[in-house]
Structures are given as structure tokens and as C-alpha cells.
Amino acid sequence: MLKITTLTDKESITFKLEGRLAGPWVQELERCWMSTVGMRKRHPFSVDLSAVTYVDSDGKALLKKFHKEGAKLVASGCLTNCLVREISQDVRSGERTK
Numbered sequence: 001m002l003k004i005t006t007l008t009d010k011e012s013i014t015f016k017l018e019g020r021l022a023g024p025w026v027q028e029l030e031r032c033w034m035s036t037v038g039m040r041k042r043h044p045f046s047v048d049l050s051a052v053t054y055v056d057s058d059g060k061a062l063l064k065k066f067h068k069e070g071a072k073l074v075a076s077g078c079l080t081n082c083l084v085r086e087i088s089q090d091v092r093s094g095e096r097t098k
Helices: 024-039 057-068 078-092
Strands: 002-008 013-021 045-055 072-074
Touching: 002 024, 013 024, 013 057, 024 057, 045 057, 045 078, 057 072, 057 078, 072 078
Parallel strands: 013 045, 045 072
Antiparallel strands: 002 013
């Protein structure tokens, strides 16, 4: 299960994720992303991964896509810090997303 909270204001958009970013929840996050960020591309956006407990390969690919599109990935703890570091390195090195 994944809880997605969208926090918006005049300045920015933040997706706060809690739980497992896996299976059908990856597609749900992408739908939320497209409907929210797609309409407000000029604003900075971020994804708060602080309360994420697991990310499958599709979830990781989606986070890479978000990062390539300018999203700031916010992390705390070993799991999410390692994930954000890996995604940042992959994007910098030019690895393609799904």
C-alpha cells in the first residue's frame, strides 16, 4: 500500500509518499504526477520519500524519470538516501529510464 499526499502552494508542488512504491501504486503515482505536475510545469516540484519502506524496479524507474524532469527527491534514512544517491548518479551518467 502507498499513501500519496499532494501538497501544493503558489511556489511548489510536493508529493509525500508513505509505504511501498511497488506494483499498481507505481502507476497510481504516475497518474497523480501527470494530472498535477503536467498542469503546473513552471513550479518546482519534489517527491518526499522519507516514509517509503520499499521501492520495486518500476518505482525506481519512475523516480528516475521524475528526477530527469527536474524533481527534487527528498530522503531520510538508509533506504531512501541510498536510493536517491543511486538515482542521482544514474541520471548524471546518462542512464536511460524505462
